[in-house]
Amino acid sequence: GNSVTQMEGPVTLSEEAFLTINCTYTATGYPSLFWYVQYPGEGLQLLLKATKADDKGSNKGFEATYRKETTSFHLEKGSVQVSDSAVYFCALSPAVANFGNEKLTFGTGTRLTIIP
Amino acid sequence: DAGITQSPRHKVTETGTPVTLRCHQTENHRYMYWYRQDPGHGLRLIHYSYGVKDTDKGEVSDGYSVSRSKTEDFLLTLESATSSQTSVYFCAISDPRLATDTQYFGPGTRLTVL
Numbered sequence: 169g170n171s172v173t174q175m176e177g178p179v180t181l182s183e184e185a186f187l188t189i190n191c192t193y194t195a196t197g198y199p200s201l202f203w204y205v206q207y208p209g210e211g212l213q214l215l216l217k218a219t220k221a222d223d224k225g226s227n228k229g230f231e232a233t234y235r236k237e238t239t240s241f242h243l244e245k246g247s248v249q250v251s252d253s254a255v256y257f258c259a260l261s262p263a264v265a266n267f268g269n270e271k272l273t274f275g276t277g278t279r280l281t282i283i284p
Numbered sequence: 285d286a287g288i289t290q291s292p293r294h295k296v297t298e299t300g301t302p303v304t305l306r307c308h309q310t311e312n313h314r315y316m317y318w319y320r321q322d323p324g325h326g327l328r329l330i331h332y333s334y335g336v337k338d339t340d341k342g343e344v345s346d347g348y349s350v351s352r353s354k355t356e357d358f359l360l361t362l363e364s365a366t367s368s369q370t371s372v373y374f375c376a377i378s379d380p381r382l383a384t385d386t387q388y389f390g391p392g393t394r395l396t397v398l
Contacts (some may be wrong), residue, residue: 172326200385211391212374212388212389214387217385217386257327261385272329274326274328
């Protein structure tokens with residue numbers, strides 16, 4: 169079956185540090201890949217996505233590149249801010265589209281704390 | 285936010301009591317989902333719906349039932365709550381009109397079973 173593995177947290181960084189959160193996946197074919205972010209007390213929000221190999225998703229200074237050869241979708245940001253403190257989830261959607269009823273498989277989440 | 289609300293936002297109940305959580309959406313989205321979020325597990329799918337009165341089980345459906353009698357409401361019921369069902373529950377929608385493989389989440393319900 170499909171699975172997502174992301175780096176264990178928590179991760180603590182100083183403001184303006186470089187961020188990488190690793191994510192690898194197991195799936196057949198070409199799934200869509202996502203990063204969701206959950207700020208304290210809130211639901212999940214889509215941060216970025218990529219739907220095919222070598223695509224780069226980007227949003228709010230975050231980037232992730234769909235690497236088919238390494239089955240990875242690592243999240244990066246060049247200079248983090250205190251406001252980036254949140255839990256980040258990597259997820260995948262199966263390769264076969266089903267008229268909008270794709271069921272997501274999530275990683276366990278990585279808690280990120282940025283200190284001033 | 286795709287017009288999703290959940291109620292209640294917080295609930296404390298006792299073992300053995302029935303509990304119903306409500307997910308309400310205002311924009312006629314076709315697909316709806318219930319997840320639970322637990323430390324070390326991420327989000328796991330409980331049940332989902334692909335239309336009125338059309339529902340199916342997810343990976344952790346034991347002890348839960350759902351109903352969708354109207355497009356806008358998707359109810360999750362714990363017939364007899366247990367302490368292992370203490371969790372944060374999220375509702376989500378997806379919609380081919382928005383993007384076929386992106387889900388949008390509600391704010392969550394924190395349930396504590398004593």
